[in-house]
Amino acid sequence: MAADADLSALDRVFAALTDPTRRAILSMLLEDDMAVTDVAEPFDVSLAAISKHLTVLTQAGLISQEKRGRVKWCKLEPDALRDASVWMQSFGQFEAVNLDAFEAFLEKELGDAPDDTRPSGG
Amino acid sequence: MAADADLSALDRVFAALTDPTRRAILSMLLEDDMAVTDVAEPFDVSLAAISKHLTVLTQAGLISQEKRGRVKWCKLEPDALRDASVWMQSFGQFEAVNLDAFEAFLEKELGDAPDDTRPSGG
DNA sequence: CCCAAACTTAACCGTTTGGTTGAGCATTTG
DNA sequence: CAAATGCTCAACCAAACGGTTAAGTTTGGG
Secondary structure (H helix, E strand, C coil), X not given: CCXXXXXXXXXXXXXXXXXXXXXXXXXXXXXXXXXXXHHHCCCCCCHHHHHHHHHHHHHCCCEEEEEECCEEEEEECHHHHHHHHHHHHCCCCCCCCCHHHHHHHHHHHHCCCCCCCCCCCC | CCHHHHHHHHXXXXXXXXXXXXXXXXXXXXHCCEEHHHHHCCCCCCHHHHHHHHHHHHHCCCEEEEEECCEEEEEEXXXXXXXXXXXXXXXXXXXXXXXXXXXXXXXXXXXXXXXXXXXXXX
């Protein structure tokens, strides 16, 4: 029932990141804020399924959603990743992020590096 | 794209990190290698449950297990976190890790890890 | 050898997850 | 107002998850 209340913020963030569809959504939102329908478009699942994913991401704090008219805009909230990042860094032989690996990864993951494509920082 | 293979590795790492018991296990292993029975001791679940958790962590590459005699030693493999860390950093408004938050977090997370369970070897 | 220790595996169970379809609500448009 | 658009909710389903207990396997020791 109220199982959600038990979950720590960290639980919710990691749980949200487990699903590859949700990670892909976050990558998409890295480029721009998007409406729910547009988020759903590239995926081979129903709009309702994407709506659920967006709820999960919202509850994890990874995105925010703002309704303007009948359109609900989704915006990346990268700050929510900080605690999880900090947690992971505590295991770090790797101190900070290896920038080479970072760029290689971005090329593979996003196709184009987001060095200039940040969602306007608010 | 070959990104698929990477993504499923990420899947496994994030899925493994979702469970708070498994994160606690990783924190314990941060201090020392441990036998399965000793890993299980502070938890209120069966040994079989912990054994399953350790299998999940192993398959995610987050730990390795080496059998010496009848004892299976568990060792942290923090390198497996690098890809996930890199992925998260790609969303980083937050540049590097906030060291204050890091230390505060460690105190909270590691403050009650067992220290009576060290293997004799090193 | 035989038993205990240290794990793992198998079978099972309730809950959660991710998906579906269809109905419903709010808003914009005609 | 009516209809279309944008999105969520409800009901349902199969599969995965995390837990259990019980049995099995391997290793070490009296």
